[in-house]
Amino acid sequence: MTAFTAYIAVALMGAWEKLPCGCGSVISGMNWTQHFFFNLFFLSLSILGLYLWHKLRGSNAGGEATEGASAKRHIKKVFFNIKILKR
Numbered sequence: 001m002t003a004f005t006a007y008i009a010v011a012l013m014g015a016w017e018k019l020p021c022g023c024g025s026v027i028s029g030m031n032w033t034q035h036f037f038f039n040l041f042f043l044s045l046s047i048l049g050l051y052l053w054h055k056l057r058g059s060n061a062g063g064e065a066t067e068g069a070s071a072k073r074h075i076k077k078v079f080f081n082i083k084i085l086k087r
Contacts, residue, residue: 012033
């Protein structure tokens with residue numbers, strides 16, 4: 001997505017006289033400026049998602065489930081520890 005957004009930016013700067021576009025059905029009616037902002041929006045959204053993923057992964061918010069253990073295994077371990085405490 002970054003490469004295509006950069007390609008559109010170069011196209012908008014006038015690097016080529018005629019620009020081919022093999023776009024899909026939903027975005028085929030867009031002009032180059034609209035394509036640029038469309039891609040820039042989704043590129044920003046993906047960067048934000050990666051940032052949040054790394055931030056949450058590094059925090060202690062998810063406990064063991066974020067460190068590689070499955071959530072199901074973590075829940076079983078919690079319930080097992082509760083059973084031991086009740087004895």
